[in-house]
Amino acid sequence: MDxxxxxxxxxxxxxxxxxxxxxxxxxxCSSSSGGKKSEEGAANASAGKATTxxxxxxxxxxxxxxxxxxxxxRKGAEAAAAKDNIKLVYSADPNAxxxxxxxxxxxxxxxDGIAVTLxxxxxxxxxxxxxxxxxxxxxxxxxxxxxxxxxxxxxFFGQDxxxxxxxxxxxxxxxxxxxxxxxxxxxxxxxxxxxxDGVAKTFEGKVDPQNVNGTDMPSVKSTITAKLKxxxxxxxxxxxxxxxxxxxxxxxxxxxxKAKVATFDLNKDLIKAIKNDSIQFAVDQQPYxxxxxxxDGLWLYKNNGNYxxxxxxxxxxxxxxVDKSNVDKxxxxxxxxxx
Amino acid sequence: MSMTQQxxxxxxxxxxxxxxxxxxxxxxxxxxxRLLARPEVGVFLGAVAVLVFFLFAAPPVRxxxxxxxxxxxxxxxxxxxxxxxxxxxxxxxxLSAGVAVVTSALTASMLSYQLTMNVWVGVIVxxxxxxxxxxxxxxxxxxxxLPSFLVTLGTFLILQxxxxxxxxxxxxxxxxxxxxxxxxxxxxxxxxxxTFTVGGVNVKITVVWWLVFAALATWVLLRxxxxxxxxxxxxxxxxxxxxxxxxxxxxxSLFMLVGFGAWFVGMHQLFSFNTVQSGEGVGQELIYIAxxxxxxxxxxxxxxxxxxxxxxxxxxxxxxxxxxxxxxxPDWFKAFLGVMLLGAVLINxxxxxxxxxx
Numbered sequence: 073m074d075x076x077x078x079x080x081x082x083x084x085x086x087x088x089x090x091x092x093x094x095x096x097x098x099x100x101c102s103s104s105s106g107g108k109k110s111e112e113g114a115a116n117a118s119a120g121k122a123t124t125x126x127x128x129x130x131x132x133x134x135x136x137x138x139x140x141x142x143x144x145x146r147k148g149a150e151a152a153a154a155k156d157n158i159k160l161v162y163s164a165d166p167n168a169x170x171x172x173x174x175x176x177x178x179x180x181x182x183x184d185g186i187a188v189t190l191x192x193x194x195x196x197x198x199x200x201x202x203x204x205x206x207x208x209x210x211x212x213x214x215x216x217x218x219x220x221x222x223x224x225x226x227x228f229f230g231q232d233x234x235x236x237x238x239x240x241x242x243x244x245x246x247x248x249x250x251x252x253x254x255x256x257x258x259x260x261x262x263x264x265x266x267x268x269d270g271v272a273k274t275f276e277g278k279v280d281p282q283n284v285n286g287t288d289m290p291s292v293k294s295t296i297t298a299k300l301k302x303x304x305x306x307x308x309x310x311x312x313x314x315x316x317x318x319x320x321x322x323x324x325x326x327x328x329x330k331a332k333v334a335t336f337d338l339n340k341d342l343i344k345a346i347k348n349d350s351i352q353f354a355v356d357q358q359p360y361x362x363x364x365x366x367x368d369g370l371w372l373y374k375n376n377g378n379y380x381x382x383x384x385x386x387x388x389x390x391x392x393x394v395d396k397s398n399v400d401k402x403x404x405x406x407x408x409x410x411x
Numbered sequence: 412m413s414m415t416q417q418x419x420x421x422x423x424x425x426x427x428x429x430x431x432x433x434x435x436x437x438x439x440x441x442x443x444x445r446l447l448a449r450p451e452v453g454v455f456l457g458a459v460a461v462l463v464f465f466l467f468a469a470p471p472v473r474x475x476x477x478x479x480x481x482x483x484x485x486x487x488x489x490x491x492x493x494x495x496x497x498x499x500x501x502x503x504x505x506l507s508a509g510v511a512v513v514t515s516a517l518t519a520s521m522l523s524y525q526l527t528m529n530v531w532v533g534v535i536v537x538x539x540x541x542x543x544x545x546x547x548x549x550x551x552x553x554x555x556x557l558p559s560f561l562v563t564l565g566t567f568l569i570l571q572x573x574x575x576x577x578x579x580x581x582x583x584x585x586x587x588x589x590x591x592x593x594x595x596x597x598x599x600x601x602x603x604x605x606t607f608t609v610g611g612v613n614v615k616i617t618v619v620w621w622l623v624f625a626a627l628a629t630w631v632l633l634r635x636x637x638x639x640x641x642x643x644x645x646x647x648x649x650x651x652x653x654x655x656x657x658x659x660x661x662x663x664s665l666f667m668l669v670g671f672g673a674w675f676v677g678m679h680q681l682f683s684f685n686t687v688q689s690g691e692g693v694g695q696e697l698i699y700i701a702x703x704x705x706x707x708x709x710x711x712x713x714x715x716x717x718x719x720x721x722x723x724x725x726x727x728x729x730x731x732x733x734x735x736x737x738x739x740x741p742d743w744f745k746a747f748l749g750v751m752l753l754g755a756v757l758i759n760x761x762x763x764x765x766x767x768x769x
Contacts, residue, residue, distance in 0.1 A: 290483070295731070
């Protein structure tokens with residue numbers, strides 16, 4: 073090797089070559105299958121548009137960046153806002169203190185209504201009181217089923233995670249599962265724990281919880297494989313989010329296990345997997361509906377004084393099961409990212 | 412592993428030119444102690460200890476396919492830990508390495524899908540983007556003289572935001588579309604994410620790449636001029652510059668090497684899971700850095716090896732999966748991981764202190 077030549081030009085040469093190659097491929101190499109071209113031009117759900125006066129609604133969630141679930145909630149909220157002549161202000165922070173600040177921010181903007189998730193109700197108690205003092209109606213969605221009344225919210229839209237877990241457990245009994253692995257992608261998340269606990273409550277077999285590192289897919293895959301090896305009696309893997317279910321399918325085959333996979337929550341790839349039998353069923357809390365109803369609920373309250381659930385009972389959006397029997401119908405909507 | 416022998420010479424010799432070690436101190440110390448003073452020996456002993464521990468504590472680990480699984484997990488950390496270690500020997504580190512992996516995967520996936528191109532187009536553009544991110548980190552660092560902590564913290568935040576915002580803007584979702592039915596996918600999958608069978612055990616191709624890259628990095632570090640430059644800029648960049656080492660080139664190219672690693676791991680993730688979620692990768696940078704540090708690279712630069720991080724990454728994979736194979740209470744998962752790793756670092760430190768004490 074010639075060690076004394078000029079490193080700069082040596083470095084640049086391959087880069088130029090690669091760039092040229094890239095330009096060439098860009099010019100001539102398109103894919104004959106898949107891709108954007110094969111995607112059908114699917115429009116979002118839309119209804120007529122309200123002529124009521126323009127109002128502003130803030131939706132403040134505890135979304136962590138990049139989570140497909142919250143994306144669907146937001147799409148529902150946007151659809152309702154477009155229909156109701158509402159300007160929607162969306163903000164989110166997984167840290168409860170920061171989320172409280174975002175609610176305060178909405179109050180300062182003098183919005184006409186606030187929709188908020190109550191993942192950590194105590195942290196939001198103070199700021200929700202302030203909103204009420206300022207005369208801004210507040211509704212809850214997604215998490216906080218046990219606390220929304222204590223905090224004097226108008227109404228609540230969501231799924232009881234324990235109820236969903238219990239329904240899931242019953243379904244597992246129906247399909248004859250004996251031992252279940254419950255995969256938690258975020259250690260210490262209350263909602264996820266409630267799901268696994270709910271499953272354990274109604275399921276007649278045994279439930280083993282397993283934490284995985286949700287931000288690193290290869291690690292998720294290895295860990296599920298390892299667990300299936302460690303305990304070959306596991307015959308069902310239950311994941312608490314759609315992307316993890318698809319990974320679990322690979323783990324099952326890596327481990328040479330016969331376990332089946334079922335999951336909480338949906339996305340469009342999952343629909344395909346249910347169709348080709350690699351995933352048995354999914355329980356759907358209908359995040360689109362949560363976002364939609366929360367915004368629409370505020371509009372109804374402002375323009376017609378309505379209370380969904382009579383202000384006494386929560387409005388449940390789940391659990392709805394998606395399996396081979398209804399996957400075709402739901403698949404059409406999931407392809408648009410709204411289910 | 413035969414690479415240990417390959418790594419044997421020259422690692423603990425100071426790279427700076429000047430007087431040869433003729434003061435006799437090194438010659439008087441016994442062979443065993445000199446061996447122990449090498450950066451990779453402590454971690455090697457730590458890795459062996461962890462392996463033996465889990466062979467007893469977790470019976471499934473003794474199975475060949477379990478070991479393949481542990482090696483797979485180690486390789487996805489290890490492929491990134493290698494350039495991260497070289498960068499660290501060169502005196503810098505990179506906090507953006509974790510999200511850069513996802514940036515690369517997102518770029519390849521979205522470009523191919525949105526333009527309906529052969530996936531190789533996306534793969535190549537993603538490589539250019541990854542190298543450019545590395546070059547930007549290095550260039551900003553060299554030009555401003557800011558510490559790498561600040562520069563790469565900035566890039567980390569930028570990439571995290573861009574990953575999310577651009578994905579949402581382009582796909583309308585926060586995850587990319589499935590590209591598994593597109594032209595070139597199966598070829599690329601063979602290269603980045605295939606599986607082969609050795610004696611009835613399915614082994615992931617990343618394990619092979621990991622070892623190939625490790626051998627390559629060891630050779631570069633110990634047998635080439637560039638390797639000497641890395642030690643020199645990490646030791647003292649002013650004296651390195653004074654003796655004619657191209658400091659700017661070395662630093663920028665090291666960051667670009669991390670970019671290359673991020674690209675490779677990103678491609679593995681894309682072709683093994685078909686879609687990418689834009690929020691992934693956060694926190695992984697610390698695991699890469701940890702694997703390099705456990706592998707005997709100093710946070711202050713100028714010291715370390717390429718084979719050390721291989722054992723560092725192996726230890727990570729071993730502990731992480733070993734806990735699962737042992738069937739321990741998963742609530743304690745991270746605590747176990749932390750205790751085992753601290754233990755390993757302490758063994759590492761103790762071995763080196765004992766070996767270098769006179």
